Amino acid sequence: MKTPLVRATLIMLLLAPLAKADIAVIVSAKSSAGNLTADQVSQIFLGKSNSFPGGGQAVPVDQSEGAGPREEFYTKVTGKSAAQVKAYWSKLIFSGKGQPPKEIGNDGAVKKLIADNPNMIGYIDKGAVDSSVKVVLSQ
Amino acid sequence: MKQRLMVAAVGSALVALTSQVWADGSDAFKLRGFGTVGVVHSSTDLADYRTGLNQPNGAGYSHKYDFGVDSKLGLQADMKANDILSGTIQVISERRYDKTFKPTLEWANAKIQATSDLAFHAGRMALPVYMVSDYRKVGYANPWVRPPTEVYFQVPFSHLDGADAVYRLNTGDVSTTFQAYGGRTKNKIPTSAGMNESEGRRTLGLNVTSEIGSLTLRAGYVRTRFTYQGPATNTFFNSYRALANGVDKLAAGAAQVAAGAQSAGQQPLPAPILTALSNTATSAAAAAADATATAQSVRSIVERYEADNVPASFVGFGALYDPGGWFIQAEYTKRTNDSLVADTTAWYLSGGVRVGKFTPYATYSRIKTDSELTSNGASPISAPAISNLPAIPQLAALQAGIDQVNGGVPQINQSLGLLNGGLNVLLFAGSTAQRNITLGVRWDVMKNMDVKMQWDQLKIDNKGAGYTLNNNQVGFDPGKKINLFSLAVDFVF
Numbered sequence: 001m002k003t004p005l006v007r008a009t010l011i012m013l014l015l016a017p018l019a020k021a022d023i024a025v026i027v028s029a030k031s032s033a034g035n036l037t038a039d040q041v042s043q044i045f046l047g048k049s050n051s052f053p054g055g056g057q058a059v060p061v062d063q064s065e066g067a068g069p070r071e072e073f074y075t076k077v078t079g080k081s082a083a084q085v086k087a088y089w090s091k092l093i094f095s096g097k098g099q100p101p102k103e104i105g106n107d108g109a110v111k112k113l114i115a116d117n118p119n120m121i122g123y124i125d126k127g128a129v130d131s132s133v134k135v136v137l138s139q
Numbered sequence: 140m141k142q143r144l145m146v147a148a149v150g151s152a153l154v155a156l157t158s159q160v161w162a163d164g165s166d167a168f169k170l171r172g173f174g175t176v177g178v179v180h181s182s183t184d185l186a187d188y189r190t191g192l193n194q195p196n197g198a199g200y201s202h203k204y205d206f207g208v209d210s211k212l213g214l215q216a217d218m219k220a221n222d223i224l225s226g227t228i229q230v231i232s233e234r235r236y237d238k239t240f241k242p243t244l245e246w247a248n249a250k251i252q253a254t255s256d257l258a259f260h261a262g263r264m265a266l267p268v269y270m271v272s273d274y275r276k277v278g279y280a281n282p283w284v285r286p287p288t289e290v291y292f293q294v295p296f297s298h299l300d301g302a303d304a305v306y307r308l309n310t311g312d313v314s315t316t317f318q319a320y321g322g323r324t325k326n327k328i329p330t331s332a333g334m335n336e337s338e339g340r341r342t343l344g345l346n347v348t349s350e351i352g353s354l355t356l357r358a359g360y361v362r363t364r365f366t367y368q369g370p371a372t373n374t375f376f377n378s379y380r381a382l383a384n385g386v387d388k389l390a391a392g393a394a395q396v397a398a399g400a401q402s403a404g405q406q407p408l409p410a411p412i413l414t415a416l417s418n419t420a421t422s423a424a425a426a427a428a429d430a431t432a433t434a435q436s437v438r439s440i441v442e443r444y445e446a447d448n449v450p451a452s453f454v455g456f457g458a459l460y461d462p463g464g465w466f467i468q469a470e471y472t473k474r475t476n477d478s479l480v481a482d483t484t485a486w487y488l489s490g491g492v493r494v495g496k497f498t499p500y501a502t503y504s505r506i507k508t509d510s511e512l513t514s515n516g517a518s519p520i521s522a523p524a525i526s527n528l529p530a531i532p533q534l535a536a537l538q539a540g541i542d543q544v545n546g547g548v549p550q551i552n553q554s555l556g557l558l559n560g561g562l563n564v565l566l567f568a569g570s571t572a573q574r575n576i577t578l579g580v581r582w583d584v585m586k587n588m589d590v591k592m593q594w595d596q597l598k599i600d601n602k603g604a605g606y607t608l609n610n611n612q613v614g615f616d617p618g619k620k621i622n623l624f625s626l627a628v629d630f631v632f
Binding site for chain 2: 007048080083084086091132
């Protein structure tokens with residue numbers, strides 16, 4: 001009796017962080033941008049590219065520092081920890097070479113902004129995806 | 140003057156832009172800052188360790204624990220008028236040449252983003268001669284407490300008043316940036332012999348940086364007209380010049396004697412006197428020629444060693460491989476110039492591993508002198524003394540001239556010897572050879588802040604001058620290894 005329950009609980013505990021960690025990189029449903037690779041997304045979010053591979057301006061938006069998906073996104077997509085990303089932007093900011101993406105609250109705020117702006121690109125928890133946005137990369 | 144006007148013009152344009160942006164209430168204005176609180180302790184108290192040629196004192200002799208070596212505070216305002224025009228002002232407070240922490244205007248430049256790949260800057264900007272030139276003062280952006288001083292001491296300027304063009308070329312997986320820049324730069328350098336002024340005029344440079352995935356490669360070249368002068372060097376070279384003028388007079392005197400002896404030799408005089416006159420004429424002509432050669436040699440020493448608007452160049456190659464979990468970074472640099480300031484080659488190799496919030500790192504850095512640290516100096520007058528004349532009243536005036544020339548030669552040679560000795564002291568003071576081994580750890584203690592602990596072991600080659608040291612005291616033994624302990628907290632906001 002007890003064993004399946006314990007097992008189920010254990011499996012849930014193990015899966016929970018993984019399930020929560022799924023990140024969707026999104027653009028507006030109105031955007032013509034196609035699927036992107038992690039490298040391409042990384043280029044846009046690290047300020048190395050300001051356009052989509054198929055053309056068109058790409059404006060990245062970040063979630064607030066400390067928001068759940070943020071650390072996950074950078075670790076998975078750019079391979080950099082939050083501290084590394086911070087140090088990376090410090091290099092660019094204080095050498096006058098670039099500005100980090102604008103910070104826009106959480107999943108909901110990012111989704112709403114992106115839905116209305118076809119040139120923007122952001123990331124949210126996969127569970128928050130709806131028809132107003134299009135997933136271009138899933139991690 | 141022109142330079143100041145230009146900086147002032149760009150500065151006021153930026154202030155105007157700021158107030159406009161403020162009025163709009165938009166977020167096109169960003170005020171950010173960076174800083175370091177650091178302390179350094181040195182194992183010797185007979186010399187000061189410092190991190191820039193413009194720092195007058197440091198850890199060791201002046202301070203047992205020095206908070207002034209690495210501590211600094213920077214404020215940066217970024218303004219954006221529209222997608223094309225933006226501007227940056229950066230003010231830094233750190234230990235200056237005059238021992239104060241008076242804030243200095245590090246940058247004030249306007250940027251025009253002409254196309255998505257082409258931008259221009261004008262005003263005061265970073266002098267981009269090193270791999271980490273433009274964020275070298277931002278501790279948080281660097282793995283170490285400070286960039287390896289052996290390499291970063293070579294060019295004593297951090298900013299440039301001028302303009303640049305930056306072009307970015309994306310080809311497949313390679314992103315290459317070309318930066319061409321020009322302008323002028325100036326700095327004050329405190330020395331034991333007074334405050335020197337260092338200046339680079341007509342500076343022109345080109346950098347090419349390629350990013351290929353985790354690999355960054357950089358090559359840079361810059362040339363300038365370099366001046367490095369101060370009260371001591373000016374007095375020194377003026378003494379050489381005065382001496383050259385003195386030698387000219389002596390040569391003229393010897394030539395007069397030669398001419399006088401020759402014309403006296405035309406007179407109907409007894410044979411022994413004619414022989415003596417002829418000998419005098421010959422030896423006086425030789426002395427005149429020799430003195431002229433010495434005067435030339437003295438002037439060529441001034442020409443060769445005085446750092447007055449002389450051609451200078453700096454070449455640097457850099458590489459960084461940073462896949463995330465670890466990094467390795469190296470730079471190789473070469474400084475050349477046509478003056479008593481030494482030509483140098485310097486390089487470092489550094490690497491670190493990121494283990495969670497900790498990044499232990501190690502660096503080996505080295506600098507050596509490429510130019511000669513000794514000189515024979517100007518050649519003395521070596522012709523034999525002018526031969527004397529028989530003591531007869533008719534030749535007394537001529538003999539007086541001979542005595543004057545013969546008496547002047549040793550005096551000139553003695554002064555020349557002293558100056559040549561001084562030249563060698565100055566050349567040796569430019570001796571740079573040393574190496575440094577660094578071990579440290581960076582701890583990303585919290586968001587926007589790191590703590591670093593660093594140990595450096597400095598060894599000066601051949602009992603040299605100690606390039607990164609100052610205020611060396613009697614009894615300081617340059618052959619002995621120096622241990623430096625640094626603790627720093629870096630932050631950005």
